[in-house]
Amino acid sequence: MTTGTAATRVLGVLAIITTAWVVVSAFFLTPADVVQGDSVRIMYAHVPTAWIAYLAFVTTAVASGFSLVRKHRTLGFDRVAGASAEVGVLFMAMTLITGSLWGRITWGTFWQWDPRLTTTLFLFVTYVGYLAIRRVDVDPVRRARRSSVIALLAVLEIPLVHFSVVLWRSLHQEASVLNTDGDVRLDGLMLFTLFSGVVAFTLMFVWLVMHRQRLTALSDLERVVGLDAAISARRAEGVSGIHAT
Amino acid sequence: MASDTAKAGSDAAILLSGVVVALGGFPALAGVDLAVRSGELVALRGANGTGKSTLLRLCAGLTPLTRGSARVLGVDVATQRDTVRSLVGLLGHDNGLYSDLTARENVQFVAHLVGAGTSDVDAALDRLGVDARVAATRAGALSAGQRRRTALASLVVRRAQLWLLDEPHAGLDSAARSELDGILREATRSGATVVYTTHESDALGATVPRTITLTSGVVARDVMEHSR
């Protein structure tokens, strides 16, 4: 059995081509930034991963909402939610790593307690917790209900975290946050490369989520098939038991 | 008699068809078909691991249905488990007692939540033979039999429409067993339906109107009293 289809194969090839273009352009074609030098090239990976991470969590939230509200295809939506969260956590880890590498070169520190960074970190930990809960339930129905509720609670949590962190930083004048992020003059090719990066990573995201959710579907199916065999075995046992009595 | 047939048609207390319950991939129930009319007293027999407890937990809305259809007191177990829970009184392997409250406080807590009065608590404790000294003891310090009686008293106070009891006789002496049989009979006379499990090796005390035997997650025998 395979998790691939014609659609995922086309997507996969497109993802490889666009990624290859981004790599070539980011390293060799685009110029270094006047202020930041070569470190600006991290941006071509950092910005798209951050975009994908947030896209992934929005997908998880929407899919969880559907899974909870709709009567049919509940499990399908839940599988998409779980797959998307897994990929999202991966991309968010990459965002945090590439971001702190860039910060080390540009700001001189790996970490700044800036609202955006802090919110991202809390979002990351929240979805690590969500994935931990998903691993607890083996029964797909129970897993779907419980994890959907947790995902929706996370949607409540994130704005509160963000708002309180913004308020927290703005009240502390002494640690004025460095305003060097994003102040890069982008020429046409740089902008196009950044945009290509977003497209490449989005294709990769869709490809990964499609495969991952089919993998979950297959392992759920395997349980069902295994159950059929187990039911027949147990019934056979039961029938022989009846004859014995 | 006419009312009896009407009952069987309109309000079956339990109606299971092709019920499969999988626990971690293992089919504890492997296709059970069963109908219990309201007001019946049913004993569920079988050896260990034949699915008796799972059947009770399913009917109590505590274990999800994997396949088939199940209606309890006219409510669909697959979709309305919360409603099922509120209509059914289950006494499982655990007694559901708070070990740091006294026996009496435990029953009183239940009574308070279901809107029963202090006199109901006294009556229930009295019927189950929980004397004043035992009633004033922390549930955690009671013997297994005394805890069982306390849990049964909570069930009496609840006045559930369907009683599901998992080995209620276990840990009781013979006097208490026949007292319990009396209580179950009276519950059915006042309109409740009672299904209880009993281990295969246990002799059935007083005659039970209907005995269902489970083997390997399926119904193996279903015997009415008059046909025995």
Next chain:
Amino acid sequence: MNTVLAIARKDLTIEWRTRTLLARVVPFALLVLVLFAVALDSEPLILRAAAGLVWLAMLFATMLLVQRSFDLETADSALDALLGFVSSSSKVFFGKALSLFVQLFSLAVVLVCAAVVLYGARVEGGGVVLLVTVLLTATVGLALVGTLYGVVVANMNGRDSLLPLLALPVLAPLLIGATRATEAAFGSDTIDVSNGWAWAALLAVYAVVFGSAGAAAFAPLAQGDS
């Protein structure tokens, strides 16, 4: 309402008999405050961190009290029966949250007194009213979020480590808000009392949000935890 009170009273009666809070959680939280002071090893630094340390200790204590609160329910499967008795499971949510609130509020009072004694924190004038408001709103939030995630992990294997992983990120805004507002009440020079009131308002919003979310989410989370 009656049901909510009955459930809270049941939990508090058990707490009064077993004295878990008094005998274990209060000493633990005080120990955390002492250990922080030892680790920081600088009086001005300790005074500046006082509010944050009090609320960190509160968060840790909340984890312990929530575990305890749900261990009571699951030890003999009482929660299964309880959800059957009550007309709506949100009453169980509010009942358990109410008893947690009472316990957490008493603990918070003890810890603030400890901060005054150990860290030299000072509360005077308008700070007193602000401090009481913060203690109330923040412990309500702690109790609600604790109860909500407590039922998620009740009956689960490895719940001791899952509860902090799930609940602490959600409690982050509460930690920030309660710390800033308490700092203001302690008369810190980095934040004034009027800003403290803004934080207290945020804490109130937080409590309302998670109170309503908890009431809605408790039923799907609590059912089928077998």
